Amino acid sequence: MKPRIALIAHDKKKDDMIALAAEYVDFLRGCTLSATGTTGGRLINELGLEVTRMHSGPVGGDLQIGAQLVEGEIDCVIFLRDPMTPQPHEPDINALVRACDVHNIPCATNVASAHLVLSQLQSKAD
Ligand SMILES: O=C(CO)COP(=O)(O)O
Helix, strand or coil: CCCEEEEEECHHHHHHHHHHHHHCHHHHHCCEEEECHHHHHHHHHHHCCCEEECCCHHHCHHHHHHHHHHCCCCCEEEEECCCCCCCCCHHHHHHHHHHHHHCCCCEECCHHHHHHHHHHHHHHHC
């Protein structure tokens, strides 16, 4: 089965997400991708990836990804959080990260850990 990956980035981390996804774009084309609204829009427009877009994070997108995950529909979450900027939907962010821990789903919250997760998944797909 194709890896099912959720991609999410806070505003100041979106350029990092695009750069990260560009490095793995061939691998990601072979994955089933979902993303929060604005992140997903950029992945589609700038990299031509096929992405199921949820609502934007602050209006429930993180919760939608969390619900997919709870239903067993997500294998891995790449969530580039901005630790320096308060977010109005902090409870939703915590709920998603908690759901990853509850369901033992890998959750990379910075670029370095995202590289480890994506390179590992990519090597399994080769
Ligand atoms: O806020 C987010 C994650 O908490 C991301 O949402 P967007 O991708 O819609 O900006």
